[in-house]
Amino acid sequence: MSTNLFDELHADGDTLSRLHHRLERDAAADGLLDVAYRTVDSPVGTLLLAATDVGLVRVAYDIEDHDAVLAKLARSVSPRVLRAPARLDPVAHQLDEYFGKRRTTFEVTVDLRLAEGFRRSVIEHLREIGYGVRESYAEVAAAVGNPRAVRAVGTACARNPMPVVIPCHRVVRSDGSTGQYVGGAAAKSALLALEAA
């Protein structure tokens, strides 16, 4: 008998998916689910959502490379990262409503640990910019008490850990053009158009 016999023992995909669900539940119950994540489809592409036990910690566009984002979360937050959609269900639902024009604000607990110092103040301010409102990078810089830090505001927006939910897309250039965006210029225009419609 050849040992190829064991190659036939393909583990059943259904069994593995059931076991994965059980691991998600057990990990959450034992306080081991440091980072839970899932993806959602949206009009601006597939979004990665990740949450700690504190709250939503990361939203990422496709072009940010979801695998790279998860690898970075494993390094900067905890390697206990599991695809566990349950924790993200509320935010996934709210995103669905937002893109369906049935929601203008997100009621989500956030974990801002990925934004420190000046970036943190910018992110905190972004959360105050209302639906359909636009502010210039210069206005944001003035609002956080550092009117000359226009470029740094741009960097902080580009490194916003939770785009869409924390609306860095509402920050535009002083001349009215949309400017750059972590999800690409087309995504920024799409969100601004959605909110203007």
Added chain:
Amino acid sequence: MRPFEDVVAEHGATVLRVCRAIVGPVDAEDAWSETFLSALRAYPELPADANVEAWLVTIAHRRALDVGRARTRRAIPVETPPDRPSSRADPSARYPDLWAALQRLPGKQRLALAYHHIAGLPFAEIAELLGNSPDAARRAAADGLKTLRKLYPEDETA
């Protein structure tokens, strides 16, 4: 350190096969779940250069010993043997027979076979798990394969 999800995706299927071989198909899912939950707990402390699959098999091995002890404690004689699928034509029906055949092997042969031929562990590491020498582990795997050949002839699986 890679996200733990990658570890589950890469090694989940192999660990399930190892669990089926070492504790049998009935207890395999519990053994898998306990293995990965223990692994998740310890994962942040795992050295960067560790052989992840060998580490998971080591955890499964310890869990299997626990499951085995628990089963011995609650062992109740079964009046009639459980039904075994008789169809040799359906490939999926062959697996339960193979798992049943594996369960009839002596413990060290079964474990050596599972760790070497399913998990691909070197005999030196298997010897550490079984508490014997690499040569003894190699012999156990070879004897196990020989016994399995009698219990589960290949021509019936072809």
